[in-house]
Amino acid sequence: RKEVEQDPGPFNVPEGATVAFNCTYSNSASQSFFWYRQDCRKEPKLLMSVYSSGNEDGRFTAQLNRASQYISLLIRDSKLSDSATYLCGKTSYDKVIFGPGTSLSVIP
């Protein structure tokens, strides 16, 4: 099993929709989890860290479920500017391992 797995999508949603991404991981020893956003041919940018208690930043909510070994990202009231690839990542020894990313296109 790959260490981090994501549905590659693409997810095509209308503006204003709510969209959710899941990411599953192996190796329960991982300490920290993240969501990054990557625009086409650009560097990944940290969107938010993910905590077991759940955390929210504006329209974005992230959740970690250690028992089931998955993390989720919920985007409410999606904007055209949310179109990007969303990478989940987890720490593993001295590095972060990323999933392959989920592509989101928000359509007018």
Place this chain on the structure above:
Amino acid sequence: EPEVTQTPSHQVTQMGQEVILRCVPISNHLYFYWYRQILGQKVEFLVSFYNNEISEKSEIFDDQFSVERPDGSNFTLKIRSTKLEDSAMYFCASSEASKGAGGYTFGSGTRLTVV
């Protein structure tokens, strides 16, 4: 906002040539990383570096690759004899905390094209 700077933004090189990719991490960060992303594929870990030594490296990071921090600010990735399959975007990253906890800041990348 502090940023990680990478140069050059794009490099074209002939197969078999040596290339050096340069990065200036954020000044108070202590942990440094190189990742690569082949077009259309995932972001893959190459190497992590702390306290002037490699702390972890992947299977991709073979004897053709090396890293160093020659002057306390630059962090370089050298590929000794490039292959066609080394063509990719190479991202440098740095973090304040160990093991990437707290997240990385990535540079804007160097697109390496081997012909």
